[in-house]
Amino acid sequence: MSTLEIKDLQVSVTTDDGPKEILKGVTLTIGGGETHAIMGPNGSGKSTLAYSIAGHPRYEITGGSVTLDGEDILGMSVDERARAGLFLAMQYPVEVPGVSVANFLRTAKTAIDGEAPKLRTWVKDVNAGLAAMNLDPTFSQRSVNEGFSGGEKKRHEIAQLELLDPKVAILDETDSGLDIDALKVVSEGVNRFRGREDKGLLLITHYTRILNYITPDFVHVFVDGKVAESGGPALAEELEANGYDRFVNATV
């Protein structure tokens, strides 16, 4: 069973005034088949958590551990983590001019599987994956994320999620900036992924809207670099009604 275990994770970034601590001891376990939602105010460190797990060089791990199926991933390079089964759908997907989506996807799939996908079925899979996200087949010839609308970038992330088939996926505000139709399409994609055996999901979001389509098993309130409270779906409803005041004040 795949398990992502985050223990007392502490992370700093370097600023002009020296190091700044952003994650102040995050502990969270995402078991296989589980969906966890993280909600928290702007600047509380949600993206920092996501990027740190994925291995972005900007973030320095100053304490704690992260393991995937018992294996320390903090000692792995960014690409090793992905090959170990980790996927991050980014809040702001990056444009890569001149590299076609088709070339990018094939290179990624080959890296993750350790062998090139069968050409015939792969082209079909890619077209089906794009179509499922309401992206027409011409997208495979476009440069990665270049000139994509905000919503198209997010749908492209979820198309990758389905095609690359990781063990654990972290979605950083994939729902932001999506209109209601796109939100449904994205949710369906995420739910198909969740429906596969033993997949872990960490869903970072500001809005309970997406939780109407993707029901979490656990909800965590994230404030000032750590988990302030954990609960079931009911916690999300409380946040929707009352906002973060109770938690933000509690930390002051």
Place this chain on the structure above:
Amino acid sequence: MTVTDAARESVEAVLEQDRVDSHLNPPATYDLEAWPVPTGREETWRFTPLKRLRGLLDGEASDARLTVDTTVPEGVTLTEITGEQARELGELPPNERPAALAAALAGGALLLDVPADTQVEEPVVLRLHGESLDDLVYGRLLVRVGRHAKVTVVLSHTGSARYSAITSVLVGDGADVNVLSLQDWDDDAVHLGRDSILVGRDASVKHTSVSFGGDLVRTHANVEYAGPGGEAELLGLYFADAGQHLEHRLFADHNQPRTKSNVVYKGALQGEKAHTVWIGNVLIRKVAEGIETYEENRNLVLTDGCRADSVPNLEIETGEIEGAGHASATARFDDEQLFYLRSRGVSDEDAKRLVLHGYFHDLIRKVGIPAFEEQLAATVEAELAKNVVEGLDPVSAR
């Protein structure tokens, strides 16, 4: 009218004056007296390591030649002519010492003649090969394309030599010409090349300079216009390895109204003392109303210890222009792009290969010679495979 702020300033500064010649581009002449041996302090020579020219500016006579291997398609002729004939045919005179030496010492010229209305589908490829660095070679080539003709000419340079060449491309009215000069020399070659193009009325010209090999390569791509309505696209792609000096100098002389020039040069550098120079000169003369020009140079620095010089110059003598602009940028690999690719499992090396492939992709597509596009893409990737791994900095290698 779209003019960049920098350009607007130059418009104002220059308008009162009534200059004829560009101070960066002295008048062309065969007169060797006009071209003394440079000291290295001259504006036009200050980037070039003169010692590494290995006497190419001394003016020593030589009979050595590059071998020319080609298949000339029907309707096109390749003949030897005298220097005298070259001048009579309207060769574009030298605009610097090496070109003047080449004209004086080549002992004749090659004429590639494409008669009016000839349409040649397959590229005419001249494979120029040098045997050794010991050979001092002067080259002189004239490409004459008649009115409404269409042709693609590839000059491919391989092997080694100390080579100085003057090439003139005379493009007839309404003709459509594509020239690719490929510098794929061995590591020790020295190449000084001057390509000048005269663009006929309403003619359309593309010139691409691709430099991978050689110890020192310094080329000019110059365009001027024989009548209004001509269009020139000047493209360039280069990849400098450790110790290499690759210098590309451009000059678009808008001496006729309603002419266009579009310059895009992209390079990559890797390894200790890899040095590239790009000088993009554009002159918009007083008569040249309603012209459009844009020039752009981008450099991707892959490792420490490289140096990319990039100098766009715009001289404007009329305010009545459609558009003028330039851009120049030198950057390293974008960490965010690499992170994105690597977060999808792609290794650091493959991520760099992809980004580099993407960086050159648009340019390679623009060359417009399918037979060579694949070769160019493959060469770029082979260059990267050479030593980018050694150049990995510890942060991104984590």
